[in-house]
Amino acid sequence: xxxxxxxxxxxxxxxxxxxxxxxxxxxxxxxxxxxxxxxxxxxxxxxxxxxxxxxxxxxxxxxxxxxxxxxxxxxxxxxxxxxxxxxxxxxxxxxxxxxxxxxxxxxxxxxxxxxxxxxxxxxxxxxxxxxxxxxxxxxxxxxxxxxxxxxxxxxxxxxxxxxxxxxxxxxxxxxxxxxxxxxxxxxxxxxxxxxxxxxxxxxxxxxxxxxxxxxxxxxxxxxxxxxxxxxxxxxxxxxxxx
Amino acid sequence: xxxxxxxxxxxxxxxxxxxxxxxxxxxxxxxxxxxxxxxxxxxxxxxxxxxxxxxxxxxxxxxxxxxxxxxxxxxxxxxxxxxxxxxxxxxxxxxxxxxxxxxxxxxxxxxxxxxxxxxxxxxxxxxxxxxxxxxxxxxxxxxxxxxxxxxxxxxxxxxxxxxxxxxxxxxxxxxxxxxxxxxxxxxxxxxxxxxxxxxxxxxxxxxxxxxxxxxxxxxxxxxxxxxxxxxxxxxxxxxxxxxxxxxxxxxxxxxxxxxxxxxxxxxxxxxxxxxxxxxxxxxxxxxxxxxxxxxxxxxxxxxxxxxxxxxxxxxxxxxxxxxxxxxxxxxxxxxxxxxxxxxxxxxxxxxxxxxxxxxxxxxxxxxxxxxxxxxxxxxxxxxxxxxxxxxxxxxxxxxxxxxxxxxxxxxxxxxxxxxxxxxxxxxxxxxxxxxxxxxxxxxxxxxxxxxxxxxxxxxxxxxxxxxxxxxxxxxxxxxxxxxxxxxxxxxxxxxxxxxxxxxxxxxxxxxxxxxxxxxxxxxxxxxxxxxxxxxxxxxxxxxxxxxxxxxxxxxxxxxxxxxxxxxxxxxxxxxxxxxxxxxxx
Ligand SMILES: Cc1cc2nc3c(=O)[nH]c(=O)nc-3n(C[C@H](O)[C@H](O)[C@H](O)COP(=O)(O)OP(=O)(O)OC[C@H]3O[C@@H](n4cnc5c(N)ncnc54)[C@H](O)[C@@H]3O)c2cc1C
Ligand code: FES
Numbered sequence: 122x123x124x125x126x127x128x129x130x131x132x133x134x135x136x137x138x139x140x141x142x143x144x145x146x147x148x149x150x151x152x153x154x155x156x157x158x159x160x161x162x163x164x165x166x167x168x169x170x171x172x173x174x175x176x177x178x179x180x181x182x183x184x185x186x187x188x189x190x191x192x193x194x195x196x197x198x199x200x201x202x203x204x205x206x207x208x209x210x211x212x213x214x215x216x217x218x219x220x221x222x223x224x225x226x227x228x229x230x231x232x233x234x235x236x237x238x239x240x241x242x243x244x245x246x247x248x249x250x251x252x253x254x255x256x257x258x259x260x261x262x263x264x265x266x267x268x269x270x271x272x273x274x275x276x277x278x279x280x281x282x283x284x285x286x287x288x289x290x291x292x293x294x295x296x297x298x299x300x301x302x303x304x305x306x307x308x309x310x311x312x313x314x315x316x317x318x319x320x321x322x323x324x325x326x327x328x329x330x331x332x333x334x335x336x337x338x339x340x341x342x343x344x345x346x347x348x349x350x351x352x353x354x355x356x357x358x359x360x361x362x363x
Numbered sequence: 364x365x366x367x368x369x370x371x372x373x374x375x376x377x378x379x380x381x382x383x384x385x386x387x388x389x390x391x392x393x394x395x396x397x398x399x400x401x402x403x404x405x406x407x408x409x410x411x412x413x414x415x416x417x418x419x420x421x422x423x424x425x426x427x428x429x430x431x432x433x434x435x436x437x438x439x440x441x442x443x444x445x446x447x448x449x450x451x452x453x454x455x456x457x458x459x460x461x462x463x464x465x466x467x468x469x470x471x472x473x474x475x476x477x478x479x480x481x482x483x484x485x486x487x488x489x490x491x492x493x494x495x496x497x498x499x500x501x502x503x504x505x506x507x508x509x510x511x512x513x514x515x516x517x518x519x520x521x522x523x524x525x526x527x528x529x530x531x532x533x534x535x536x537x538x539x540x541x542x543x544x545x546x547x548x549x550x551x552x553x554x555x556x557x558x559x560x561x562x563x564x565x566x567x568x569x570x571x572x573x574x575x576x577x578x579x580x581x582x583x584x585x586x587x588x589x590x591x592x593x594x595x596x597x598x599x600x601x602x603x604x605x606x607x608x609x610x611x612x613x614x615x616x617x618x619x620x621x622x623x624x625x626x627x628x629x630x631x632x633x634x635x636x637x638x639x640x641x642x643x644x645x646x647x648x649x650x651x652x653x654x655x656x657x658x659x660x661x662x663x664x665x666x667x668x669x670x671x672x673x674x675x676x677x678x679x680x681x682x683x684x685x686x687x688x689x690x691x692x693x694x695x696x697x698x699x700x701x702x703x704x705x706x707x708x709x710x711x712x713x714x715x716x717x718x719x720x721x722x723x724x725x726x727x728x729x730x731x732x733x734x735x736x737x738x739x740x741x742x743x744x745x746x747x748x749x750x751x752x753x754x755x756x757x758x759x760x761x762x763x764x765x766x767x768x769x770x771x772x773x774x775x776x777x778x779x780x781x782x783x784x785x786x787x788x789x790x791x792x793x794x795x796x797x798x799x800x801x802x803x804x805x806x807x808x809x810x811x812x813x814x815x816x817x818x819x820x821x822x823x824x825x826x827x828x829x830x831x832x833x834x835x836x837x838x839x840x841x842x843x844x845x846x847x848x849x850x851x852x853x854x855x856x857x858x859x860x861x862x863x864x865x866x867x868x869x870x871x872x873x874x875x876x877x878x879x880x881x882x883x884x885x886x887x888x889x890x891x892x893x894x895x896x897x898x899x900x901x902x903x904x905x906x907x908x909x910x911x912x913x914x915x916x917x918x919x920x921x922x923x924x925x926x927x928x929x930x931x932x933x934x935x936x937x938x939x940x941x942x943x944x945x946x947x948x
Contacts, residue, residue, distance in 0.1 A: 171872040221555055
């Protein structure tokens with residue numbers, strides 16, 4: 122049975138038209154045990170303070186809009202049930218991205234990283250009349266990678282990204298993996314170069330923060346390790362040929 | 364520091380050959396064609412991959428025949444019958460035959476479909492899709508686990524980037540300018556900075572999705588508010604078949620989040636409080652895979668007659684007898700959100716479900732090329748197109764079959780894009796007259812400065828409740844009249860709305876007020892169309908007129924807004940092959 126409980130939402134706010142400095146604001150509200158942090162934020166916006174800014178769309182963890190830092194962990198507000206949290210819920214925008222307003226960050230730097238790894242299928246072969254065949258086990262190799270919702274939880278949790286904003290970051294590397302290991306893609310070499318030569322795979326020090334942060338439970342470090350292995354293997358092969 | 368005065372603000376002008384509103388499947392698919400002949404910009408109030416299309420789980424219908432024998436002709440038949448014979452058969456035939464190349468093309472564009480053992484696109488069963496003209500269920504839904512929409516949306520977005528389509532994300536369209544019967548351009552608000560942008564253009568493709576948010580319980584994303592339909596409606600463009608709104612049978616109880624029909628396609632069954640598989644009674648052949656309108660009514664009837672689970676207002680969707688591997692491999696997403704939201708493992712416990720508002724069959728009337736119709740006589744608005752859930756071609760008639768919506772977005776998104784490309788040379792660049800800009804500014808000014816006791820959220824909540832209680836699965840003249848009265852009442856109260864957020868940067872309250880203003884129009888169009896149609900067909904069920912009446916009502920409803928109030932016209936259904944028969948499943 123649903124139980125009601127009082128919560129304190131302690132939110133880091135930023136209203137650029139009022140002050141150039143962020144500030145903390147506290148709201149008290151009662152929520153049912155089945156409600157999510159997103160429901161709480163909506164109640165605040167709807168009934169307590171309409172100036173509170175945050176993004177939302179699907180409300181069930183598939184669109185990637187509502188990533189934020191909740192009690193020190195990057196996660197999706199729509200996938201975090203309040204009953205699993207203590208009475209005081211601390212909410213901040215995703216770290217290290219410019220804040221536009223309150224919990225709304227500018228995702229441009231995040232998406233620009235994706236653009237650097239040629240984020241689209243490239244295939245220069247003649248197209249067959251029907252679908253290209255792909256073995257189920259080959260499709261399964263990219264199955265985890267294609268579940269990425271581009272929410273940004275992983276990259277903004279990564280200590281390498283914190284100290285070096287040019288680092289491609291786990292999300293873009295995962296996207297690179299998604300194409301490099303897709304049997305239908307023919308641009309493997311170019312893409313491997315892009316993830317090696319830009320601040321890419323070899324700048325990942327396996328801090329594993331992304332593993333904990335991913336709301337879709339994708340094992341991102343494992344994917345990056347596979348990329349590293351492949352890059353090394355190809356490099357060796359090339360050096361042997363020379 | 365301090366807030367900016369909107370009336371004084373600079374306006375940014377842009378010129379693109381084609382403006383597309385919406386970055387869901389329909390908008391993206393259209394862009395790939397239009398960009399072949401000229402510059403294309405997509406305006407979207409969300410970041411592209413946040414569009415509602417990403418939530419689609421189950422699949423795309425296409426008679427590929429990869430898993431068993433199938434035929435586009437059967438798909439055609441099923442769609443006609445599913446539509447309760449209100450769908451236009453020329454359009455349906457075109458869609459079902461185009462389905463095969465459109466899905467193959469998606470594969471070529473990089474969509475990571477699930478695969479059969481021999482490497483082809485995998486297919487599964489879905490409600491209402493059959494072989495041999497209704498004899499038994501067929502595997503027709505092409506899927507990527509239960510994240511089909513997500514897989515397709517990402518692939519199309521990636522291809523649009525590759526092909527130099529320009530995106531302005533988090534831009535909310537406030538006006539679509541039609542003057543002298545020609546599409547001229549679009550006025551949009553950049554949400555981040557709160558400033559206006561003008562797009563004068565040769566062609567406009569509206570691909571803004573549905574409007575499920577007018578209902579309280581819905582599977583639809585927050586942005587699914589439908590203002591673009593209303594913007595056109597206010598300029599005299601009709602809306603077609605608005606009374607037909609689909610309720611999906613299996614929304615998570617209390618949340619409305621969808622459990623895909625694919626779950627029943629994989630063998631899931633519905634159970635009432637007595638442990639009976641009640642669909643056997645309502646649809647002896649297709650049972651749990653009957654069309655959605657039939658199942659939604661069946662569930663609510665069970666509940667009404669006291670056979671909900673423990674007498675409560677839900678039934679069970681039971682997947683516990685399925686091979687756990689199927690849940691893991693083919694339905695991972697729904698398994699995970701049952702666990703997250705309800706603490707239920709669907710492999711071990713049944714899932715509590717009720718119908719949830721899901722899909723608008725009606726919308727902006729278009730022809731097969733996506734051209735927006737201005738009347739029932741086939742005349743259209745030059746340079747204006749619509750595709751996807753916002754449009755009504757009509758391929759879904761009175762009830763859409765599962766998997767036919769993604770198909771519709773793709774087939775007719777592509778057609779709209781192709782037609783723009785083909786006629787491109789004849790289109791002139793539009794002009795937005797200054798009075799239109801002043802009007803938009805005036806509305807923003809009203810929202811900024813109006814004083815009164817009303818607030819956006821409570822009014823919206825009231826509207827959503829009204830539609831849910833009085834105009835959803837079961838309707839009567841009385842309930843609809845009450846709904847209409849309440850809508851008018853709420854609209855009146857909206858005049859006294861006051862916004863508390865006075866900011867320009869990412870002012871969501873103002874956007875929501877703007878959306879609410881338009882939701883009143885859509886709610887009214889829906890309720891009035893439902894009042895007019897004195898019969899029951901597909902998703903439109905009138906308890907006071909419980910039978911289908913082909914004699915009088917085998918026709919499309921067109922509602923027009925005129926200075927004198929709303930007006931109706933009707934358009935005959937196109938019937939080519941399949942004569943209406945009784946709909947038994
Ligand atoms: C949970 C769920 C599951 C589904 N599963 C299936 C399925 O398995 N198979 C199937 O065939 N169908 C399914 N559907 C239906 C299908 O997903 C939708 O009908 C379809 O995705 C609609 O696509 P669209 O391109 O028309 O619009 P959407 O994807 O809704 O996109 C609308 C776009 O318009 C933009 N927009 C709207 N208004 C404005 C404005 N004023 N200014 C700027 N931009 C604006 C939005 O930002 C968005 O980008 C499902 C629906 C739901 C809710
Ligand atoms: S709202 Fe879509 S992921 Fe949270």
